[in-house]
Amino acid sequence: IKLESKLKSKLESKIEIFPLYLQVKCPKQNLGCLWQGELGTLEKHLDPVHGDCTADVPCKYDCGRKFPVGSLDDHYRTCDKRPYTCGHCLGFSSTYAEVTGVHCLTCPRYPIRCPNGCLAMIQRRNIQKHNSKCPLAVHCRYEFAGCTTKLGQSAMDQHLQENTAQHLGMVEEAYRRLTLACDRDADK
Numbered sequence: 001i002k003l004e005s006k007l008k009s010k011l012e013s014k015i016e017i018f019p020l021y022l023q024v025k026c027p028k029q030n031l032g033c034l035w036q037g038e039l040g041t042l043e044k045h046l047d048p049v050h051g052d053c054t055a056d057v058p059c060k061y062d063c064g065r066k067f068p069v070g071s072l073d074d075h076y077r078t079c080d081k082r083p084y085t086c087g088h089c090l091g092f093s094s095t096y097a098e099v100t101g102v103h104c105l106t107c108p109r110y111p112i113r114c115p116n117g118c119l120a121m122i123q124r125r126n127i128q129k130h131n132s133k134c135p136l137a138v139h140c141r142y143e144f145a146g147c148t149t150k151l152g153q154s155a156m157d158q159h160l161q162e163n164t165a166q167h168l169g170m171v172e173e174a175y176r177r178l179t180l181a182c183d184r185d186a187d188k
Contacts, residue, residue, distance in 0.1 A: 028055030028069070048072055061095075086110075088123075116152030131155075145170035 020040030026033040028046075033055035035045055045051050048069055056066035061081035076082060080097035088109040092099060104110050108125035115127065116136040131137045131151050138156055140147040147170055149159055160167070 026053060026055065028053060028057070031055035031057065114152070115155055140167075142167040142170055145174040 020038060022039045023036060024039050024042055026035040026042075026045065033053050035053060037045065046053050046069065051070050053069040055069055057069055057072060058064075058066050059072070059075060059079055059081070061076070061079050061083075063079050063081040065075070067075050081095045083093065084096040084099045085093040086099050086103055086107055086109075088104075088111070089107050092103050092107065094103065106124075109123045111121045112124050112127070114120040114122060114130060114134060114136070116131070116134045118134050118136045120130065120134070122130045134150075134152070137150045137152055140149040140151075140156065140159065145167065147163075147167060149156075149163075151159055
């Protein structure tokens with residue numbers, strides 16, 4: 001009975017192993033993989049990281065591209081449609097392309113160079129605060145009349161164009177005060 005049991009056990013183990021040597025084709029043959037080999041090596045062949053399957057599989061982020069199974073991980077790390085969160089504000093999540101190509105143009109915490117040319121990197125939301133201290137910013141030419149704006153030269157040109165009416169009002173008020181002061185001095 002012991003011998004019969006040993007033989008039975010040996011036979012069962014060979015039966016379990018036998019299917020692993022069967023020749024099979026890649027289940028992704030319809031996607032272009034021409035591999036064929038033993039059933040026991042199929043799992044290794046299909047491994048997404050170390051496998052050698054050459055079937056073209058579509059990107060899971062729907063970028064429209066197809067890649068061999070073995071190179072999907074490399075693509076996923078660089079795909080423009082992969083999920084991505086803005087590293088500056090941490091409040092905007094979308095695709096990599098959307099965050100880096102569109103959102104960063106308006107992100108208030110995105111660092112930009114000083115528009116005055118002092119080479120400082122400032123969060124977009126802090127540009128006005130920086131302009132008040134920037135060594136390359138200039139005071140508005142209507143400072144004498146009460147304008148407190150201080151900007152870089154290129155931004156100052158725009159400020160002057162957009163605030164002509166306000167500056168005229170400030171000059172009129174300064175003139176009125178000066179006239180009153182001169183009249184008072186003349187009366188003394």
